[in-house]
Structures are given as structure tokens and as C-alpha cells.
Amino acid sequence: MVVLLIAILFNVAIFAIFRVxxxxxxxxxxxxxxxxWVCVVTGGIFSASNATWSQVSFRAPWAPWALVLAVIFITTFLLMANTTQRLSMTVASVASKMSLAIPVLFSLLVLGVQAxxxxxWxxxxxxxxxxxxxxxxxxxxSGERVPATSRWKGLALPIGLFLMSGLLDATVNYVNLNFISEEFSPVFTVxxxxxAGTLGIGVLLVRRELPSRRSFLAGIILGVPNYFSIYIVFRALSTFNNDGALLFPLLNLGIILGSAVAGTLIFxxxxxxxxxxxxxxxMLAIFLLSYQELLGY
Structure with missing residues (x-):
């Protein structure tokens, strides 16, 4: 349970960093x-002894998917940042974590996998x-009448984040099922x-932009919890006997609640x-999606 709490804290920290x-x-x-690139360095250190580095080949079947996922990675992270900054930590956490409904449907309707x-319910x-x-x-x-069109335009960011987060999870699910072994997973993450970092540098070169010291420092501060938010989840899975059906609902509930509390009290x-x-x-939706596991059925 301590590992789960640490995983929640690292994920909430990402939203908080975007907020500041x-x-x-x-x-x-x-x-x-x-x-x-901070994630690359950190991940490289922690997976340096992984024997599956010898499997790395850009002619491998997973190579094109790595590029696709890199594009989705950056797009989703930008949407997460903008949703957090323009709306709130609560909205961003709800939109990103409720997206678990999309990979569930993808697994059922496309992959034909039903756990x-x-x-x-x-x-x-x-x-x-x-x-x-x-x-x-x-x-x-506050007293003013807001046009309906303005209200719905304000939903573009969270809905976009919901869809992209779901697309990311569904794509990872597909690639993991068809191309990635459990041992190779940490290396594939790096x-x-x-x-994603190479693609990002390409975008900056095209735009002729160079990160300032403040942006560089913010990237370092963001990269450490970003990497460990995933690393700790792997540790938490071991603690939960690899029962992801139980871990992820608890993790998502904790992230949504933690982000709401942090956003209200701190920001x-x-x-x-x-x-x-x-x-x-x-929170009710996550519970209904996973009530069998949460109640031990």
C-alpha cells in the first residue's frame, strides 16, 4: 500500500508541476x-543491466509503433499541461484517468481480449x-450569463485529453500484447x-527555438517524477501480485482525489x-468499471 501511495504522489506531482x-x-x-531526455537518462541508469537491450533493432516489428507512440506521447502531455494550466488539476486528472474506458472498449471490440x-454495471x-x-x-x-458555445468550447481541452489519453493507453495495450515481452518492457519504455525526445528536438529545430534556463530546469523537475511515476507502478504491480485490474482503479481514484485536494488547498x-x-x-465510474476486483469478487 505504501508503494501505491508513492505512485499516486508522483502522478499528482506531474499535474502540480504543470500548474506552476x-x-x-x-x-x-x-x-x-x-x-x-531526463527520462531517457534516468531510465537508462535503472535498466542498464537489462539483458534485453541486445534485442534493440529499428528493424524490429515494434519500431514503427515506437514512433507512433512518441507522437501520441507529446500530444497527450501538451494537452495535459494546457488543461491543467487553463482549467485545473482536477479537470486534467479526471479527463486523463477516465480515459481508461477507451482501452477497455478497445480490448473488447478490437483486440477481442476480455479479462x-x-x-x-x-x-x-x-x-x-x-x-x-x-x-x-x-x-x-458569477452572475453573468455565459453563452452555451463558450461553455462547450471550454470542453475542447479535457475532451481532447480524454481521447488522446485513451488512444495512448489503447495503443500501448496493442503493442504490448503483440510485440513486447515483460522483460523488454522497461527497455522499450526508455x-x-x-x-519522443528526438521528435521534440526536431519540432524545436523547425521552429528555431531553444529552451531557456527556466524551461530546462522545469524539464528536469518534470522528468524525474514522470519517469518514476511509471517505474513505481511496476513496483506496485509486484506488490499487488501483478493484479493490474485491482491496482489501476485504486491508482486512478487516488490520482483524481489527490489532484483535487492539491489543486484546492495549494493552488x-x-x-x-x-x-x-x-x-x-x-470516481463512481471507475468503481463501477472495476467493482468486482475492488470488492474481491
Whole structure:
């Protein structure tokens, strides 16, 4: 349970770092690019003794998928950062963690993989994902009437984050199932970071931009918890006897709740009644998706 709490803290820290980047006067894209190279260095150190490094070949079947995932990585992280900075930590955490509904549907409908028999309550959990995001993102005006179009435009970021996070999880699920062994997984993670970092450098070169010292520092601060947020999850899986069906719902619930608390207490993010209902729906949706595992059925 201690390892689970540490994993939650590292994930909440990522949202908090995105939240303070504007105060640090760091350029978000620049910091994200630096962050990936910090992950490469950190991951390389921790996986240096992994024998599967000998399997690395860019002619391997997984190589094109590494490039695809790199694009999704950067896009998702940018959406996460912008959602956190423009809306709140709560909205960003709900949108990104509720996306678990997408890989569930992908596994069922595309991969044909069904880890359990899904009942009406599980499917209700999937259905609740969208209203949870809408309500948690709902901006209540103080006395002024806000046009409906403005309200819905404000949902573009969280909905985009929801879809991209789900696409990321579904793609990782597909690649992991078809191309990646358990032993090769840590090495493949480092390769993904390397591809994302290389792609990021390419974008900066095209735009003729160079990270400032502030952006470089922000990238280092972001990269360490970003890498360990994944590394600790692997450790937590061992603690939970590799029962991801139990671990990930608890992890996502903890991240959403932790982000809401941190956003409210540290950054003074306002939570109106509609947003609180959305937050409650998100937690209910995760519970319904995984209630069999959580209750030990």
C-alpha cells in the first residue's frame, strides 16, 4: 500500500508541476522535450543491466509503433499541461484517468481480449465517463450569463485529453500484447522516451527555438517524477501480485482525489457544486468499471 501511495504522489506531482510552470516562466513545450531526455537518462541508469537491450533493432516489428507512440506521447502531455494550466488539476486528472474506458472498449471490440465478464454495471461505468468530464470541467459564472458555445468550447481541452489519453493507453495495450515481452518492457519504455525526445528536438529545430534556463530546469523537475511515476507502478504491480485490474482503479481514484485536494488547498482552485458532482461521477465510474476486483469478487 505504501508503494501505491508513492505512485499516486508522483502522478499528482506531474499535474502540480504543470500548474506552476507559468509562474516559473517556463515554456511548456520546451520543458516537455527536456523532460523526455531526463527520462531517457534516468531510465537508462535503472535498466542498464537489462539483458534485453541486445534485442534493440529499428528493424524490429515494434519500431514503427515506437514512433507512433512518441507522437501520441507529446500530444497527450501538451494537452495535459494546457488543461491543467487553463482549467485545473482536477479537470486534467479526471479527463486523463477516465480515459481508461477507451482501452477497455478497445480490448473488447478490437483486440477481442476480455479479462472478465462485463456486466451492466461495468458498461454503466464506461457511459458515465463522458458526463463526468463535462461536469468536472463546467465553469460556473458569477452572475453573468455565459453563452452555451463558450461553455462547450471550454470542453475542447479535457475532451481532447480524454481521447488522446485513451488512444495512448489503447495503443500501448496493442503493442504490448503483440510485440513486447515483460522483460523488454522497461527497455522499450526508455526507447519511447528517446523517440519522443528526438521528435521534440526536431519540432524545436523547425521552429528555431531553444529552451531557456527556466524551461530546462522545469524539464528536469518534470522528468524525474514522470519517469518514476511509471517505474513505481511496476513496483506496485509486484506488490499487488501483478493484479493490474485491482491496482489501476485504486491508482486512478487516488490520482483524481489527490489532484483535487492539491489543486484546492495549494493552488486555490475553486470547486463549485457542478464540478464536485463531476468529480463524484468520475470516481463512481471507475468503481463501477472495476467493482468486482475492488470488492474481491
Amino acid at each position: 510552470m507559468p509562474r516559473l516562466r517556463a515554456v511548456t513545450l520546451h520543458a516537455i522535450v527536456v523532460n523526455y 472478465k465478464e462485463y456486466d451492466v 461495468n458498461y454503466l461505468g464506461i457511459v458515465l465517463a463522458f458526463p463526468a468530464i463535462v461536469l468536472s470541467s463546467w465553469a460556473k459564472s 526507447i519511447l522516451y528517446m523517440c 486555490r482552485e475553486k470547486q463549485n457544486k457542478i464540478k464536485i458532482i463531476g468529480l463524484g461521477l468520475a
